Amino acid sequence: MSVTRFLLFLASLLPIVAQAQTPLAPAAVPDTVRKYENPGGVPAPGKQPWYKGKLVRATVVPAALIGYGVSTINGRGLYSSYDAQRDIQRRFPNFRTRIDDFLILAPYLELAAVELSGVETRDDRLNILLVVLKSEAIFAATTFTLKNTTKILRPDGSTRNSFPSGHTAQAFLAASIVHTEFRDKSQWYGVGAYTIATSVAALRMLNNRHWKSDVVAGAGVGILSAHLGYLTHRNRWGRKPLPGRYSIAPLAYPGAAGLTVVWRP
Numbered sequence: 001m002s003v004t005r006f007l008l009f010l011a012s013l014l015p016i017v018a019q020a021q022t023p024l025a026p027a028a029v030p031d032t033v034r035k036y037e038n039p040g041g042v043p044a045p046g047k048q049p050w051y052k053g054k055l056v057r058a059t060v061v062p063a064a065l066i067g068y069g070v071s072t073i074n075g076r077g078l079y080s081s082y083d084a085q086r087d088i089q090r091r092f093p094n095f096r097t098r099i100d101d102f103l104i105l106a107p108y109l110e111l112a113a114v115e116l117s118g119v120e121t122r123d124d125r126l127n128i129l130l131v132v133l134k135s136e137a138i139f140a141a142t143t144f145t146l147k148n149t150t151k152i153l154r155p156d157g158s159t160r161n162s163f164p165s166g167h168t169a170q171a172f173l174a175a176s177i178v179h180t181e182f183r184d185k186s187q188w189y190g191v192g193a194y195t196i197a198t199s200v201a202a203l204r205m206l207n208n209r210h211w212k213s214d215v216v217a218g219a220g221v222g223i224l225s226a227h228l229g230y231l232t233h234r235n236r237w238g239r240k241p242l243p244g245r246y247s248i249a250p251l252a253y254p255g256a257a258g259l260t261v262v263w264r265p
Helices: 003-021 054-071 081-091 099-103 106-116 125-150 166-182 187-206 212-231
Strands: 245-253 256-264
Touching (some): 054 212, 081 187, 081 212, 099 187, 106 125, 106 166, 106 187, 125 166, 125 212, 166 212, 187 212
Antiparallel strands (some): 245 256
């Protein structure tokens, strides 16, 4: 190889050697100022219409029931409470039973039986208890206020606290909780609970203790109380289980009904 060709070969290697000796440029620091922007151009989810909101969906059916019940108080509306009670008493003049006093908590018995059989509920036991207590408080305050505000005379003439039906409201509250907890497993659990609640409403009218307006509005109050109990609950107690063992069971005896909560450390 001649000297000239050797010098040209060395000259061709100089850019490669220089590049190898040059320190690497520091990595670019990520721009955190714009990290919440949408560089990918993914469209942001649009806002749902107001009529598809949770509050509207939770209140539309109860509002319709309460509104219809109010519209048929006494002799008002199409097929009023007076019309319905006249037809019922004509067909069942001597009907009397106490089963409706105990049947109001039957949906809670269904909830406990199905859960103990191994069917998974939507919420854990502690959160179900909290929702039940909250819903029961809403129901009690609402029915007490309405009964003492409207002062409607019962069909049998006993007292002026007929509207709305507390028995019916209680039964539909419990049925709504059963439906919410098991609707992802099977709709039939809710169907059974609502059938029991409807039976309570019918028995209150057959016993001549309530008008049609009372039981229809009572169903709306019960469902609304349960829905509000869920809407205002955020499962913040579901992260850690309650220490010990606890159980919930309905309690009923002549003249009163309620729930018992037992906790064992």
